[in-house]
Amino acid sequence: MTTKNTKRPKLFPLFTTPALKFKFAIRFNNFTHSSKQKSPSRTYPPKSPSPTQAPELSPGTVLGRGSEYTLVRPLGNGGFSTVWLAQTDKEDDVDDGASFHTALTYLSPPVSNLVAIKVLTTAGERTRELSKHLRLDHPPDQLVRLLDHFTFGERQRNRRVSLPEALPVRPVLAPFPSTCLVLSLHGPTLSDLRQHLGTRWLPLPIVRRITTDVLAALDFLHSQHLIHTDVQPRNILLSLPDALSLDQSEWRFVLADLGHAVQLPHKRHPSSNVQPHALRAPEVILGLNWVEKIDTWNLGCLVYEFATGGPLFDPFFQPTPDYEAMTPAQIHLLQIIEQVAEVPQWMRDPGIKGRSAEFFDADGTFRCPFPLQMTSLEAIVKGVWKFPSPASSEREHFCAFLRTIVCVDPQKRLSAKQARLESWITFPPPYTTNLIPS
Numbered sequence: 001m002t003t004k005n006t007k008r009p010k011l012f013p014l015f016t017t018p019a020l021k022f023k024f025a026i027r028f029n030n031f032t033h034s035s036k037q038k039s040p041s042r043t044y045p046p047k048s049p050s051p052t053q054a055p056e057l058s059p060g061t062v063l064g065r066g067s068e069y070t071l072v073r074p075l076g077n078g079g080f081s082t083v084w085l086a087q088t089d090k091e092d093d094v095d096d097g098a099s100f101h102t103a104l105t106y107l108s109p110p111v112s113n114l115v116a117i118k119v120l121t122t123a124g125e126r127t128r129e130l131s132k133h134l135r136l137d138h139p140p141d142q143l144v145r146l147l148d149h150f151t152f153g154e155r156q157r158n159r160r161v162s163l164p165e166a167l168p169v170r171p172v173l174a175p176f177p178s179t180c181l182v183l184s185l186h187g188p189t190l191s192d193l194r195q196h197l198g199t200r201w202l203p204l205p206i207v208r209r210i211t212t213d214v215l216a217a218l219d220f221l222h223s224q225h226l227i228h229t230d231v232q233p234r235n236i237l238l239s240l241p242d243a244l245s246l247d248q249s250e251w252r253f254v255l256a257d258l259g260h261a262v263q264l265p266h267k268r269h270p271s272s273n274v275q276p277h278a279l280r281a282p283e284v285i286l287g288l289n290w291v292e293k294i295d296t297w298n299l300g301c302l303v304y305e306f307a308t309g310g311p312l313f314d315p316f317f318q319p320t321p322d323y324e325a326m327t328p329a330q331i332h333l334l335q336i337i338e339q340v341a342e343v344p345q346w347m348r349d350p351g352i353k354g355r356s357a358e359f360f361d362a363d364g365t366f367r368c369p370f371p372l373q374m375t376s377l378e379a380i381v382k383g384v385w386k387f388p389s390p391a392s393s394e395r396e397h398f399c400a401f402l403r404t405i406v407c408v409d410p411q412k413r414l415s416a417k418q419a420r421l422e423s424w425i426t427f428p429p430p431y432t433t434n435l436i437p438s
Helices: 018-029 100-106 128-134 190-197 204-223 293-308 321-325 328-339 377-384 389-405
Strands: 069-077 081-088 114-120 146-152 178-183 236-238 253-255
Touching (some): 069 114, 190 236, 204 253
Antiparallel strands (some): 236 253
16 A cells, blocks of 8 residues: 555544534444444354244243243343343352352342343353353452353253243344353443433543453453453443442442453464454554453553543544545554554564554555544543543543553553552542533
8 A cells, every 4th residue: 555645634633623523523423332234244243143043032931950040031132142130049059169149149239039141142152151250260249250050952841930021032042052151140231321321421430430340350350361352331230230229439340241251371373353343452453462451452442432422443434535445454553553652663563473564564654545643642532521621630640541551562551450550540539520421
């Protein structure tokens, strides 16, 4: 790709005209992390596998090795699983030797006899996620907990019981036999929370609590040599099922879904097809070797989004015809370079195994059909900051933290353990905005 001196609209710096504000707002409002219509083969599988793969489960169906779980209603479904709310009368020992009843009441507050059952619906995922849960030694409260597991298959006779006001449901899509994970029950996802509140941005105290709790979960996973690789709003839950009835200061959050988690060390050169597109770390985009710090980059992009209401990057944004010659990955890396920092020389080296030749010339020059327009993360945040004008010190404190995890060079990027010690986490400023925006 040759470089030509074609002018293009100034997209990100300080929005000096209403037209630029409008163009940037359109980019924010039209964006979703997993816009499958734009690149269906490179994001997640469709949410609904073929109905011919599975039997039908419905409220009242009883499952489990001892028929101890009664399905109540579906909680949600994705490409690899369907999650059900279930009642249980189980009190015998679970696999780790602890009492199942104790495991439930350990949650704070206890959730009585309600659990979530995740029915894995894709053959390749049947044992993969289970094996990751089983290797975790005493997971923290900030991580969804495995309570039990069993296999649901052709040879199992399932009975039904009557449930009052049973909800109509769609078929559960699970090939025979299917692994079922019995998980601790929590509240709505951040995606659901923002939809419920009618806003995409959240007050800084809540953003800080989300960040603190997710960092704690990631720190634990990384200590167990697991990389989550899929930190996104639908995988972050309010910790309590009734959290929306509580004061916001009592909200706590948990990280869910180990379906895409990767175990270290890598057995082969790691894939570039991990993480939601807009949240991918630079080393993933470039096809380089990556480790657990891709999770902190991923979280940093979300922290920005929660505080400002819009995505930090959009790989599918094409405001002018010049962009049509670029792939989404090239557009993504262009935005990273312009908004955060240049890619360090060692990551551009064509001698390193990866995809650097798709992005850089032999001398390390980024391939782009127009001149770069450099700005800064601080300028971007200032242009979209939602909080009152006296909160400039809050913004500076926030940006200083963001810089530590949205760092292009993974060698300089903070790990989850290190980020937990940053002053924005340990010594928060006196925030001026404490309420959910109206």
